[in-house]
Each structure stands twice: as C-alpha cells, then as structure tokens.
Amino acid sequence: MGTISLEKRDSLFWLGRYTERVYTTLKAFYNYYDQMIDRQADAYKNLCERLDIPNIYQSETDFIHRFLFDKDDPNSIFTSLNRSYDNGIILRNEITSDSLAYIQMSLDIYAASSHSDVPTMALLPVQDYLLAFWASIDDNVLDQRCRSIIKCGRYLERLDLFLRLSFPTADIERALCKMTPRLRQSGIAYDEEVLDFLYAHVRESMLHTPGWRRECARSLMTLITE
Known part of the structure; x- marks a missing residue:
C-alpha cells in the first residue's frame, strides 16, 4: 500500500x-x-x-x-x-x-x-x-502500517476498557505494552507525555489510590492528538 x-x-x-x-x-x-x-x-x-x-x-x-x-x-x-x-x-x-x-x-x-x-x-x-x-x-x-493502525485501535480500546472495568494491573500493563509499538508504527500523531504518564501510573499502581485506573482512562482520551 x-x-x-x-x-x-x-x-x-x-x-x-x-x-x-x-x-x-x-x-x-x-x-x-x-x-x-x-x-x-x-x-x-x-x-x-x-x-x-x-x-x-x-x-x-x-x-x-x-x-x-x-x-x-x-x-x-x-x-x-x-x-x-x-x-x-x-x-x-x-x-x-x-x-x-x-x-x-x-x-x-x-x-x-x-x-x-x-x-x-x-x-x-x-x-x-x-x-x-x-x-x-x-x-x-x-501492509505493515495498515496492520499497525488496526492493531493500534484494537489495543487502545482494550486498554481503555480494561482500565474502566478494573481488570488486573498485569492485564492493563500488557495491553499498554501491546499498544505502544503499534501506535509508534502507525503514523498517528500522539502525545508522548501522556504515554509516559500511563506507563508511570500503571507500573507504580500499587502506590496509588483505587482511583488510578479512572485517572489513566481520562488521560488515555487525550493520547491521540489529531
């Protein structure tokens, strides 16, 4: 393509x-x-x-x-x-x-x-x-880029739902790690600071209050910048 x-x-x-x-x-x-x-x-x-x-x-x-x-x-x-x-x-x-x-x-x-x-x-x-x-x-x-765009959407949606539905932290981190390379290969504009925020909060989740998932879900909504 x-x-x-x-x-x-x-x-x-x-x-x-x-x-x-x-x-x-x-x-x-x-x-x-x-x-x-x-x-x-x-x-x-x-x-x-x-x-x-x-x-x-x-x-x-x-x-x-x-x-x-x-x-x-x-x-x-x-x-x-x-x-x-x-x-x-x-x-x-x-x-x-x-x-x-x-x-x-x-x-x-x-x-x-x-x-x-x-x-x-x-x-x-x-x-x-x-x-x-x-x-x-x-x-x-x-086409690798075509696949990456589809899978970027897939894993972003999965991450959003896992956060909202209080899936285990390990599942949330796995979804985030699956999304990231696809996002970077897709050519879609995104906010690197939001991505860093998500990684920091997911990996340090044990230090946060139970509301950390909802906070991450709100931040995820601002990840894509176009």
Whole structure:
C-alpha cells in the first residue's frame, strides 16, 4: 500500500476499536449477567457507570435486550458490531473479503440470537468469530502500517476498557505494552507525555489510590492528538 489517506486511516483505526469493543464488552457483559441472575438486579447500573454510558434502561431485562441488540442505542454491542462492519466494507480491499466474512458471520449470529431465550449462550460464537477475524488480519493484511493502525485501535480500546472495568494491573500493563509499538508504527500523531504518564501510573499502581485506573482512562482520551 502506498500513502494511506486520512479517511482510510480513520477507518482502519476504528475497525480495530469497534471489533475489540464488541469482544471485550461481551466478556464483561457475561460477568455482570452472572451477577444479575444471582439476584443482584442493579449490577447493570454499575456496568453503565464504569463504561461511562447513560443508564437509559428501565430494568435489568430491558438492559439485557437493549444493550445487546438495540440498533438504535448508540452504546449497544450490536451498534459497535455494525460500525465494525461498516468500516470493514470500506476496507474490503485492504483486509480482504475473508477477514470481512468473520464480521458478517458475527452479525448473522446476532440476527439469529435476538429472540433467543438464552441470548448469552446464543452469542458465544461471536467471540470465536472475532478471534478468527484477528487471525485473518494477521494472515491476509500484508501492509505493515495498515496492520499497525488496526492493531493500534484494537489495543487502545482494550486498554481503555480494561482500565474502566478494573481488570488486573498485569492485564492493563500488557495491553499498554501491546499498544505502544503499534501506535509508534502507525503514523498517528500522539502525545508522548501522556504515554509516559500511563506507563508511570500503571507500573507504580500499587502506590496509588483505587482511583488510578479512572485517572489513566481520562488521560488515555487525550493520547491521540489529531
């Protein structure tokens, strides 16, 4: 690939972010779903707060259906998956039809699961398809910078969600270390001081109050400068 236009670079970056958002948010949803069926009906409110999304849901049942399947909810997992597909369509020549097919299969699973009595079970293959999508990206996308932009988006999203959802420090540091070389190879403008701040706080997390994750999540929002 020659020069990557700003529009295409944006699509590559957000393809990475949205696919990771679907994968990691589904994983988090399953944990909170277990809490809800264990009679912690308000657990979904905690998830909304951690993800910094408005609690527009009337009940746990309303949350389960709308957060998973509502195409009109901008924060639903289904919306993120559709946005992944929209970016993938634009990038079909770069990522290949084989890679795009895994997102399409995920959408097919979503369509078939929306009326399931046990949607969490019906949606399990989506995570497998997204892992296959990433393997296909590694195998089929030959341009290193193109791969780096996609993976920069992927690992930045993972880092953001791991911070917001209070994943273990080791997982957060691993996501940060995976993101950094991809960010530097991507050609995307970023703030080196913010990156240094993140490394310092993650690696010295034991010295900080429990709010260090939220502080890092706020700083991460300012990392990309374009």
